[in-house]
């Protein structure tokens with residue numbers, strides 16, 4: 477099973493004798509479906525060549541912070557944003573100490589500071605180094621900051637000692653990460669998500685639609701699946717791959733999305749309206765292609781479509797949480813707050829689609845998750861990382 481399907485991993489390799497195990501680790505992550513980019517510290521390159529990890533990951537290994545070529549393509553900020561997770565394995569005592577200090581004088585440290593993605597650290601060192609108070613204090617500091625420490629395990633060491641400090645086996649690292657990323661916080665819950673645009677036919681060949689790519693809704697579905705939820709995705713026409721395990725209901729018009737949403741949300745704990753529905757549809761649909769010849773002006777009379785998210789929020793079998801999206805071009809938050817109140821929503825995610833770097837069709841997004849009494853700013857990150865943050869908040873509220 478590809479537990480890490482399409483997740484972007486940075487693997488940071490540091491100068492431990494266990495660096496050779498990074499080769500197996502990269503293979504194991506890829507076997508589990510992950511996309512992997514490798515960063516090697518100067519120390520790591522004394523133990524294993526970048527060529528090995530380049531061949532295994534299928535991408536050039538990143539080594540230098542100040543690399544003009546890399547900055548043009550995938551510099552440290554790009555790399556940090558691209559990541560869905562940063563795994564430092566093996567992590568030396570020194571790299572752990574630098575993480576604690578927040579040092580950014582090499583590429584790995586800079587990425588660790590710049591990434592909004594979760595960080596996993598797999599220590600590997602001599603048992604005496606591991607047992608030292610300095611190392612233990614550093615590890616506790618990282619844990620307190622939310623960084624997951626995987627291992628080390630105990631046993632005989634390369635230096636001849638026996639004790640704790642061995643790098644966990646690569647497959648065990650990957651399993652631990654897969655388990656932690658799928659938190660199970662929504663196990664036993666049913667989440668219904670709408671995604672993508674809708675289409676309103678004018679005639680058999682033309683329609684009204686919008687620029688929605690569906691990426692945000694699909695990322696939310698993936699986050700729900702990873703949290704153990706039964707997940708129903710009601711999707712307009714998009715080219716995204718649904719995550720394995722999702723129940724997909726394909727629709728075209730807003731009316732079809734409305735009908736599917738009302739039916740599916742009757743058994744849902746959470747309903748998330750992430751689709752960009754077409755609010756108005758032609759009053760009449762021609763059953764023949766409308767010809768151009770002889771037409772000087774063409775008037776299209778439009779009538780409103782049902783308001784899906786408001787209807788779900790107002791229904792008798794209302795899910796416990798109803799969440800809307802406000803993709804706006806101006807007065808984003810003010811409009812979102814109005815929408816939250818007027819549609820009786822529990823949360824609304826407000827984002828500014830006039831910003832070309834986020835929103836429609838972009839791989840990234842940023843915004844504010846507004847609740848009735850709360851407001852959480854979510855900085856620019858991949859839609860997947862953002863989706864995980866949103867789902868984490870919602871599952872906390874559900875309890």
Ligand SMILES: Cc1cc2nc3c(=O)[nH]c(=O)nc-3n(C[C@H](O)[C@H](O)[C@H](O)COP(=O)(O)O)c2cc1C
Nearest residue numbers: 490491492493494517519520568569570571600601
């Ligand atoms: C042969 C050899 C093996 C080493 N193995 C480890 C190790 O397993 N763990 C560790 O924390 N440091 C180890 N070190 C020390 C690190 O390489 C050293 O602290 C280095 O500065 C780490 O750099 P980096 O963290 O930037 O990669 C080793 C050093 C040598 C010479």
